[in-house]
Amino acid sequence: DSGVTQTPKHLITATGQRVTLRCSPRSGDLSVYWYQQSLDQGLQFLIQYYNGEERAKGNILERFSAQQFPDLHSELNLSSLELGDSALYFCASSVVQRGGTDTQYFGPGTRLTVL
Amino acid sequence: AQSVAQPEDQVNVAEGNPLTVKCTYSVSGNPYLFWYVQYPNRGLQFLLKYITGDNLVKGSYGFEAEFNKSQTSFHLKKPSALVSDSALYFCAVRDPLTGGGNKLTFGTGTQLKVEL
Numbered sequence: 001d002s003g004v005t006q007t008p009k010h011l012i013t014a015t016g017q018r019v020t021l022r023c024s025p026r027s028g029d030l031s032v033y034w035y036q037q038s039l040d041q042g043l044q045f046l047i048q049y050y051n052g053e054e055r056a057k058g059n060i061l062e063r064f065s066a067q068q069f070p071d072l073h074s075e076l077n078l079s080s081l082e083l084g085d086s087a088l089y090f091c092a093s094s095v096v097q098r099g100g101t102d103t104q105y106f107g108p109g110t111r112l113t114v115l
Numbered sequence: 116a117q118s119v120a121q122p123e124d125q126v127n128v129a130e131g132n133p134l135t136v137k138c139t140y141s142v143s144g145n146p147y148l149f150w151y152v153q154y155p156n157r158g159l160q161f162l163l164k165y166i167t168g169d170n171l172v173k174g175s176y177g178f179e180a181e182f183n184k185s186q187t188s189f190h191l192k193k194p195s196a197l198v199s200d201s202a203l204y205f206c207a208v209r210d211p212l213t214g215g216g217n218k219l220t221f222g223t224g225t226q227l228k229v230e231l
Contacts, residue, residue, distance in 0.1 A: 002158065002160070002161075031217070033218070042221060042223050042224070043221035043224075044221075045218040045219065048217065048218060055216045056216020056217070057216075058218055090158060100147065100209060101147060101166045102217065103149070103164060104161075104219060106151070106161075107158050109158050
């Protein structure tokens with residue numbers, strides 16, 4: 001158990017809908033990362049937050065948004081869902097260290113199925 | 116831009132034999148390199164990382180990896196494989212010269228199958 005929790009574990013929804021994925025980082029970790037794992041794209045970085053502020057953006061669609069709250073938990077919002085958004089969404093957290101040498105610890109993921 | 120290649124989709128090895136899972140990388144500067152393992156229906160578990168120093172890095176569950184700068188490689192190794200090592204292994208890289216964040220770039224993964 002990495003200490004990173006994600007809810008829900010599974011989510012089944014229809015095209016055009018909106019969902020929210022939730023992540024609680026390990027105790028003491030200020031940085032949260034979101035990754036998407038799909039069969040065709042592999043593991044891709046979406047976005048990073050550090051202490052409530054957006055730190056870096058990757059291949060995140062405009063239909064997707066995220067935020068990190070004062071208690072450091074994070075939510076990933078996916079809207080206008082398409083079939084191709086079906087994937088495993090991982091959250092990771094880390095204690096950001098000088099020089100970026102920190103290790104990211106991953107949660108169990110949320111499996112999203114869009115029908 | 117940083118990138119990682121895992122040239123083998125699958126590696127098969129007999130239990131008790133040594134195993135190697137290959138990884139090569141491309142970054143602008145000196146890389147930070149990581150190995151993660153994913154068991155079915157589970158998240159990624161951290162195995163080990165190379166930041167600087169000794170080229171041979173030891174990690175969890177008896178795994179180790181060797182950093183080779185001239186060959187831009189970071190192969191994962193274990194002297195004696197176990198059936199329970201069967202899983203999907205990911206190599207990842209972070210380029211410390213890339214500003215604005217600590218994102219990891221992952222390879223496509225290598226499925227390791229250890230057979231009796």
